[in-house]
Amino acid sequence: MTFAVYPSLRDRVVFVSGGSSGIGAELVRAFAAQGAKVAFCGTKAGGGDALIAEVRAAGHPVPWYGACDVRDVAAYQALLAQVAAEVGTVRVLVNNAGRDDRHAMEDVTPEFWDERLALNLKHYFFAIQAVAPGMAAAGGGSVVNMGSVSWMRGRPNLVGYTTAKAGILGLTRTLARELGARNIRVNALVPGAIVTDRQNTLHRDPAADQAFLDQQCLKIRLDPGHVARATLFLAADDSDGMTGQHVLVDAGLAQQSVVS
Numbered sequence: 001m002t003f004a005v006y007p008s009l010r011d012r013v014v015f016v017s018g019g020s021s022g023i024g025a026e027l028v029r030a031f032a033a034q035g036a037k038v039a040f041c042g043t044k045a046g047g048g049d050a051l052i053a054e055v056r057a058a059g060h061p062v063p064w065y066g067a068c069d070v071r072d073v074a075a076y077q078a079l080l081a082q083v084a085a086e087v088g089t090v091r092v093l094v095n096n097a098g099r100d101d102r103h104a105m106e107d108v109t110p111e112f113w114d115e116r117l118a119l120n121l122k123h124y125f126f127a128i129q130a131v132a133p134g135m136a137a138a139g140g141g142s143v144v145n146m147g148s149v150s151w152m153r154g155r156p157n158l159v160g161y162t163t164a165k166a167g168i169l170g171l172t173r174t175l176a177r178e179l180g181a182r183n184i185r186v187n188a189l190v191p192g193a194i195v196t197d198r199q200n201t202l203h204r205d206p207a208a209d210q211a212f213l214d215q216q217c218l219k220i221r222l223d224p225g226h227v228a229r230a231t232l233f234l235a236a237d238d239s240d241g242m243t244g245q246h247v248l249v250d251a252g253l254a255q256q257s258v259v260s
Contacts, residue, residue, distance in 0.1 A: 012091045013092070014091070019065075026224030028063055071122070084134055094144045116163075125171060132184060147189065147246065192249065192250025216251040
């Protein structure tokens with residue numbers, strides 16, 4: 001299959017949180033293949049080495065990596081300032097870092113609740129806060145917030161995660177309005193059931209595959225490439241009339257909840 005090339009992304013500085021694995025790693029690959037200057041973070045020192053080597057071997061611009069706990073707002077904003085100083089002004093921010101650990105309602109403590117929101121929502125806002133002045137001074141930019149259809153479907157045993165992911169829609173719409181005058185677009189990209197190494201290890205089996213296929217309009221299992229290609233469009237100037245949107249890449253999975 002042949003996919004689009006976006007000239008506006010060439011040499012543009014892109015930052016991806018949680019870019020070491022899964023969807024985030026595919027985002028790094030996809031932006032680098034467009035000729036973008038990609039920076040990304042993960043939780044481990046050296047955690048980006050394998051991906052950087054892969055991108056370098058493919059002949060694309062070599063990404064920048066920094067280790068950071070995105071729950072530590074001060075450290076995270078300092079890392080974003082470092083990216084601006086060493087790579088350039090961030091013109092595309094992809095808020096991607098998060099984790100969908102299962103948890104029963106009865107087991108949730110106040111500390112766990114705060115940690116779920118810190119990991120899946122809070123850092124989105126503070127990353128936008130950190131990069132918005134530079135984006136505006138450079139003429140504008142694009143923010144893509146990674147959501148999830150899980151909250152639309154009312155998935156059980158995920159209340160901390162789904163609450164955070166639902167909050168991303170409010171964050172996206174409010175900041176789209178607030179930042180629009182600075183030519184900064186803010187959209188949410190909402191994946192459905194995406195096959196990643198993590199899902200393969202923890203949650204995937206033939207029965208689960210079939211359940212998703214039965215509920216989706218499209219009878220294919222989605223992979224990180226589906227998410228990355230849609231993200232490229234929202235990041236590129238080709239989507240310069242779009243902001244405040246909630247774009248689903250779920251093969252029609254959320255439709256099942258509406259119909260039933």
